Amino acid sequence: MGPGLLGYTVRRLLWAVPVLFIISVVVFYMLRLAPGDPVDAILGQRFQEDQAAILRKKYGYDQPVHIQYLKYIQNLAKGDLGVSTRHQQFTVSEVIIPKIWVSTRLGFIAIVISFTLGTAAGVYAALARGTFLDPLTISFWLAVDAIPVFVAAPALMWLFALKLDLVGLGWRGFASANIILPILVLSLPGTAGIARFVRASVLGVLQEDYVRTARAKGLPERTVVLTHIARNALLPLITVIGLALPGVAGGSLVVEQLFGIPGIGREGFDAVLAPDFDVILALVLFGSFLFVMANIAIDLLYAVIDPRVRVGAARG
Amino acid sequence: MLRSLLRKKLAMAGVIFLAVFYFCGIFAPLVAPADPYEQTISAEARLQGPSSSHLLGTDRLGRDLASRVVYATRTTVVFTVVVLISGSLFLGLGLGLLAGYRGGWVDTLIMRTGEVMGGLPTLLLMLAITAAFRTRINDISFWLEDHTWLGDDAATVTKFGIIVMATVPFAWIGSTRIVRAQALAIREEAYVLAAEATGASQWRVITRHILPGVMPLFIVGVSSGMAGTAGAEVTLSFLGLGIDPPTASFGSLISDGAGPQTLERYPHLLLAPAIPVALFFFAWNLVGDALVDLLSPRGQHSA
Numbered sequence: 103m104g105p106g107l108l109g110y111t112v113r114r115l116l117w118a119v120p121v122l123f124i125i126s127v128v129v130f131y132m133l134r135l136a137p138g139d140p141v142d143a144i145l146g147q148r149f150q151e152d153q154a155a156i157l158r159k160k161y162g163y164d165q166p167v168h169i170q171y172l173k174y175i176q177n178l179a180k181g182d183l184g185v186s187t188r189h190q191q192f193t194v195s196e197v198i199i200p201k202i203w204v205s206t207r208l209g210f211i212a213i214v215i216s217f218t219l220g221t222a223a224g225v226y227a228a229l230a231r232g233t234f235l236d237p238l239t240i241s242f243w244l245a246v247d248a249i250p251v252f253v254a255a256p257a258l259m260w261l262f263a264l265k266l267d268l269v270g271l272g273w274r275g276f277a278s279a280n281i282i283l284p285i286l287v288l289s290l291p292g293t294a295g296i297a298r299f300v301r302a303s304v305l306g307v308l309q310e311d312y313v314r315t316a317r318a319k320g321l322p323e324r325t326v327v328l329t330h331i332a333r334n335a336l337l338p339l340i341t342v343i344g345l346a347l348p349g350v351a352g353g354s355l356v357v358e359q360l361f362g363i364p365g366i367g368r369e370g371f372d373a374v375l376a377p378d379f380d381v382i383l384a385l386v387l388f389g390s391f392l393f394v395m396a397n398i399a400i401d402l403l404y405a406v407i408d409p410r411v412r413v414g415a416a417r418g
Numbered sequence: 419m420l421r422s423l424l425r426k427k428l429a430m431a432g433v434i435f436l437a438v439f440y441f442c443g444i445f446a447p448l449v450a451p452a453d454p455y456e457q458t459i460s461a462e463a464r465l466q467g468p469s470s471s472h473l474l475g476t477d478r479l480g481r482d483l484a485s486r487v488v489y490a491t492r493t494t495v496v497f498t499v500v501v502l503i504s505g506s507l508f509l510g511l512g513l514g515l516l517a518g519y520r521g522g523w524v525d526t527l528i529m530r531t532g533e534v535m536g537g538l539p540t541l542l543l544m545l546a547i548t549a550a551f552r553t554r555i556n557d558i559s560f561w562l563e564d565h566t567w568l569g570d571d572a573a574t575v576t577k578f579g580i581i582v583m584a585t586v587p588f589a590w591i592g593s594t595r596i597v598r599a600q601a602l603a604i605r606e607e608a609y610v611l612a613a614e615a616t617g618a619s620q621w622r623v624i625t626r627h628i629l630p631g632v633m634p635l636f637i638v639g640v641s642s643g644m645a646g647t648a649g650a651e652v653t654l655s656f657l658g659l660g661i662d663p664p665t666a667s668f669g670s671l672i673s674d675g676a677g678p679q680t681l682e683r684y685p686h687l688l689l690a691p692a693i694p695v696a697l698f699f700f701a702w703n704l705v706g707d708a709l710v711d712l713l714s715p716r717g718q719h720s721a
């Protein structure tokens with residue numbers, strides 16, 4: 103990493119601060135100014151104005167929004183994410199951390215499967231160019247990708263749980279075979295996109311002059327594939343991987359709902375519907391933080407791998 | 419040869435399917451065999467399997483499922499066209515070219531805005547936006563009913579407006595990033611420098627030299643974006659926050675039939691909406707994939 107790249111990294115990291123600040127302000131104001139507040143949700147049918155006033159005071163909702171925001175940031179700086187109004191005995195951290203952990207592990211397993219299958223299928227298709235195996239491979243994954251999760255899930259549940267009785271349907275944690283179906287529906291749809299990207303990318307690179315030159319020089323095929331083709335063909339894949347990673351921690355609402363998984367996607371959905379301000383805010387900020395970091399990582403990786411971009415960045 | 423033939427045949431099948439799909443959507447009232455809203459709540463009329471009088475059977479309220487599926491295609495057609503033109507084409511391609519070619523503060527502004535927008539967890543925010551606005555649906559649609567020519571359609575238009583507003587802010591970022599990354603690399607190419615040196619205008623450089631190189635990856639983005647865009651509405655409707663009954667949407671139709679036990683007893687409830695919508699996604703995937711092959715300047719030599 104040269105000195106220019108180091109400065110670039112520092113600049114990007116400093117940029118992340120105002121970005122996260124703007125996100126927090128926008129979402130904070132959006133939540134407070136939108137109709138519906140947590141107090142209505144807590145009281146529900148038993149809503150009485152005097153009780154509502156007491157609760158609003160307790161949670162600080164009676165104060166001007168900018169005061170509430172400053173308090174929130176003060177607490178955030180101390181690592182306090184606030185309290186949940188849906189789970190009243192618990193802080194936001196206590197509510198979200200175990201659920202994020204479940205979703206992250208599940209999502210990570212799924213994404214590893216997706217990328218392994220996708221890269222293999224993409225390289226295979228590109229090398230099988232000219233035969234029917236190329237379009238067959240890609241079309242197969244495109245067909246898999248086209249089946250919505252909420253169609254695939256009940257169909258697989260019916261087949262494997264009701265008909266064949268191979269797995270159960272409830273959530274039994276990571277050690278149970280019941281986890282196979284959710285992992286299948288989480289990982290299979292993403293594969294097509296990766297396969298297509300890898301294939302297009304490998305095909306593009308195959309025709310580059312430098313590949314022809316490398317072959318003409320008499321370099322072994324292995325060297326050509328690894329250093330000339332793979333290095334350049336990986337370039338667009340960085341964006342795909344980088345953008346997919348933050349989503350892993352966010353969980354998948356639909357899959358979690360269909361399989362009864364105690365993950366963060368469902369928690370977020372319930373928090374939005376309630377609404378549960380501090381939980382929503384924490385999830386938005388957490389997700390945004392991961393995303394911004396992933397973006398910085400993507401740009402840096404581009405700069406490291408493709409010198410053309412580094413020149414452009416230094417100039418711009 | 420076989421490869422390009424099979425690919426083209428599949429893509430052609432995709433195009434034909436999409437044409438039929440969009441035709442059904444646009445001319446839904448002519449295509450639908452019955453009134454999709456007419457309920458017949460009796461044991462003989464509810465939850466009937468396919469028959470000669472109801473081609474795809476009936477739903478829980480005795481409505482003709484074939485007609486509801488046809489009207490669901492209309493929902494999908496309108497939604498994809500609106501979001502695609504405003505989100506992907508206008509914002510996505512335009513901003514990506516601008517950012518990648520101009521660089522400097524224009525690039526910084528666009529990409530940081532994209533980072534702020536894209537940094538938000540999309541589904542959560544889409545849910546938050548729709549949930550917040552849905553509490554006001556009645557106010558908005560009554561106002562529209564009184565002040566515009568929409569009349570009875572006001573509630574549906576309002577729901578459409580809400581999901582479009584929830585989707586478009588997030589619809590451009592992916593394609594902008596792809597286009598910009600490509601444009602950034604391409605503007606360093608010798609032929610771009612040559613064009614600039616011969617005094618070609620910025621517009622000409624962007625459209626004639628940058629755009630062709632950017633198109634393949636942009637099209638991959640848009641074609642997968644098409645299924646994704648339609649998917650956003652279907653998902654929101656499945657969760658009950660998008661287009662909800664009585665207006666037909668694939669999401670709400672599927673949620674009626676989703677569930678292993680329901681699937682066992684009334685398979686038509688899930689299969690009738692699921693097969694067309696899966697074919698719709700598949701068709702877009704195939705068309706997008708074939709377009710990449712045809713439009714890529716590199717692909718022309720290899721095919």
